[in-house]
Amino acid sequence: MGFLDVTQKLFEGFGVSCLLFILTLVFSLPLGLVISFGSMSKFKPLSWIVRTFVWIIRGTPLMLQLFVVFYVPGLLFNIQLFSGDNGRFTAALVAFVINYACYFSEIYRGGIEGIPKGQYEAAEVLGMTAVETFFTVILMQVVKRILAPISNEVITLVKDTSLARVIAVAEIFFVNEMDYLAYGIVWPLFYIAVFFLVFVGALTLFFGWCEKKLSYYRV
Amino acid sequence: MAFLEVTGLKKRFGNTSVLHGVDFTMEKGEVLAIIGSSGGGKTTLLRCLNFLEMANEGTIRMEGGFTFHAAKQYTPAEIREMRLKMGLVFQSFNLFPQYTALENVYIPMQLRAKEALRAEYPFGHARREAIGNAKVRNMAQAEKLLAEVGLADKMGNYPYQLSGGQQQRVAIARALAMQPDILCFDEPTSALDPALTGEVLRVIRSLKDAENGRTMIVVTHEMEFAAHVADKVIFMADGVIEEMGTPEEVFGNPKSEKCRAFLHGEKV
Ligand SMILES: Nc1ncnc2c1ncn2[C@@H]1O[C@H](COP(=O)(O)OP(=O)(O)O)[C@@H](O)[C@H]1O
Ligand SMILES: [Mg+2]
Numbered sequence: 001m002g003f004l005d006v007t008q009k010l011f012e013g014f015g016v017s018c019l020l021f022i023l024t025l026v027f028s029l030p031l032g033l034v035i036s037f038g039s040m041s042k043f044k045p046l047s048w049i050v051r052t053f054v055w056i057i058r059g060t061p062l063m064l065q066l067f068v069v070f071y072v073p074g075l076l077f078n079i080q081l082f083s084g085d086n087g088r089f090t091a092a093l094v095a096f097v098i099n100y101a102c103y104f105s106e107i108y109r110g111g112i113e114g115i116p117k118g119q120y121e122a123a124e125v126l127g128m129t130a131v132e133t134f135f136t137v138i139l140m141q142v143v144k145r146i147l148a149p150i151s152n153e154v155i156t157l158v159k160d161t162s163l164a165r166v167i168a169v170a171e172i173f174f175v176n177e178m179d180y181l182a183y184g185i186v187w188p189l190f191y192i193a194v195f196f197l198v199f200v201g202a203l204t205l206f207f208g209w210c211e212k213k214l215s216y217y218r219v
Numbered sequence: 220m221a222f223l224e225v226t227g228l229k230k231r232f233g234n235t236s237v238l239h240g241v242d243f244t245m246e247k248g249e250v251l252a253i254i255g256s257s258g259g260g261k262t263t264l265l266r267c268l269n270f271l272e273m274a275n276e277g278t279i280r281m282e283g284g285f286t287f288h289a290a291k292q293y294t295p296a297e298i299r300e301m302r303l304k305m306g307l308v309f310q311s312f313n314l315f316p317q318y319t320a321l322e323n324v325y326i327p328m329q330l331r332a333k334e335a336l337r338a339e340y341p342f343g344h345a346r347r348e349a350i351g352n353a354k355v356r357n358m359a360q361a362e363k364l365l366a367e368v369g370l371a372d373k374m375g376n377y378p379y380q381l382s383g384g385q386q387q388r389v390a391i392a393r394a395l396a397m398q399p400d401i402l403c404f405d406e407p408t409s410a411l412d413p414a415l416t417g418e419v420l421r422v423i424r425s426l427k428d429a430e431n432g433r434t435m436i437v438v439t440h441e442m443e444f445a446a447h448v449a450d451k452v453i454f455m456a457d458g459v460i461e462e463m464g465t466p467e468e469v470f471g472n473p474k475s476e477k478c479r480a481f482l483h484g485e486k487v
Contacts, residue, residue, distance in 0.1 A: 127327065144317070217378075
C-alpha cells in the first residue's frame with residue numbers, strides 16, 4: 001500500500017463526498033426556506049403537516065432515512081427509483097437534501113420569527129409591499145441571525161457525508177475501506193481525518209469571514 | 220368639513236373592546252396632543268389611523284385624501300395608498316439596523332419612486348434613467364431632511380452607533396420623507412433618557428413652527444410639551460375621549476373627573 005496509491009483513492013472518494021456536500025447545500029438551502037414558509041403558514045393544516053414532517057425527519061437517524069429512501073421504493077412498491085450507475089448517489093442525495101432542508105427550515109423559522117414586529121410595522125407605515133419588506137428589511141437581518149447556526153449545520157454535513165457509505169456510495173471511506181481492513185493498515189484512517197480537518201478548517205475560515213463582513217451592523 | 224374627521228371609531232381585540240367610539244376632528248396645520256394614562260387606547264387609536272389595526276366600526280375621512288369606512292373591504296393596495304397619507308413615529312424608533320441613517324430615510328422614498336416610475340415607463344432605458352434621476356433627487360432630499368433634524372454629521376452612522384434621541388430624529392426624518400399629510404407620534408420620547416427628550420421635542424416643535432406648519436397628532440406624557448405646543452388636547456381614558464379642548468381648557472379647567480384626577484397625578 002503505497003502513499004501515492006492511497007492518496008489517489010482518497011481523492012477519488014473525496015471528490016464524491018464533496019459533490020454530495022455541495023449538491024446537498026444547493027438543494028437543501030432553498031428547499032429549507034420553502035419548508036419554513038410552510039411551517040409558518042397561517043393555514044393551520046399545512047403548518048401542522050409540515051411541522052410533523054420536520055419533527056419526524058429531525059427525530060430519526062439520517063442513517064435510517066438513507067436506508068428508507070434507497071430500499072423502500074423497491075421493496076414495498078417494486079419501483080426501481082435508484083437504479084443505474086448513479087442510483088446510489090442519487091438516493092443518498094435525496095435523503096441528505098430532505099434531512100438538511102428540515103434542519104435549515106427550523107433555523108430559518110427561528111430567524112424570521114425572531115425579527116421584532118416593529119420592523120414589519122415600520123416598513124408597513126412607510127408604504128412598503130410585503131415583498132419589498134421581506135427583501136429590503138427582513139432578509140439581511142435574518143441572514144445575520146442565522147449565520148452561526150447555519151455554519152454549524154454545514155460543518156456537520158461535511159462529516160455526515162460519510163454516512164452515505166451505508167448504502168455503498170463510493171465516498172471517501174467506502175473506496176478505501178478494502179485497503180485498510182484487508183491489510184490491517186491503520187494510517188489511511190488518520191489520512192482521511194486530515195482531509196476532513198482541512199475541509200472543515202476552510203469552512204470555518206469562510207464563515208468567520210462572512211461574520212466579519214456582516215459585522216458592520218447589529219440586529 | 221374639517222381636514223381630518225374621525226367618527227364613531229371602535230376597535231375590539233377578540234371580545235375586549237378597546238376603543239368604544241372615538242370622534243374628533245382636526246384642521247390642517249394643527250397640532251393635536253393626546254394624553255391619558257396607559258391602557259386608555261391611545262396607541263390603538265394611532266394604529267387605527269395608520270391602518271396597522273383595522274377599526275371594527277366608524278369612519279376616518281381626510282379631506283382631499285381618502286375616506287375609510289370600517290364596514291367596507293379594502294385591498295392591500297388600497298390600504299397602502301391611504302396609509303401613505305399618514306405617517307407614524309414609534310415609541311421604539313424601529314429603524315432598520317442594517318442601513319445607515321441616510322439609507323433609512325432614502326430607501327423607503329426610492330421604493331415608492333421606483334413603483335411610480337415602473338408604472339410610467341413600461342421598460343428599458345428611459346425607465347433606468349428616470350430611476351437614476353429619482354435616486355439623485357431622493358438622496359439629496361434625505362440629506363436635507365437629516366440636516367433639518369440636526370443630524371448632518373451622522374448620516375453615515377448605523378442605528379447602533381446613534382443615541383436614542385438621534386435614532387428617534389432619524390425616524391422622524393424617515394417619516395417626513397414620505398410626505399404624509401398628517402404625522403402621528405406615539406410617545407416619541409418615552410423610550411429615551413430624560414436628558415435626550417429635549418432634542419426630540421425641539422424637532423417636533425420646529426415642524427410646527429416651519430413655514431407651512433405640519434399637521435401632527437402627538438401621543439405624549441410630556442404635559443409641558445402638550446400645554447405649549449399643541450393647538451388642541453384630547454384626554455383619553457378607557458377607550459373614549461373624556462375631554463377635548465384647547466390646552467387652556469383641558470389643563471386649566473378640566474370638566475371630567477377622570478381628567479382632573481389624571482392631571483393631578485401628573486402634577487400640572
Ligand atoms: N393586540 C392587542 N390584543 C389585545 N389587547 C390589546 C392589543 N393591543 C392593545 N390591547 C389592549 O388595549 C388596551 C389599550 O391599549 P393601548 O392602545 O396600548 O393604550 P395606551 O397606548 O393608551 O396605553 C389595553 O388594555 C391593551 O391591553
Ligand atoms: Mg401606548
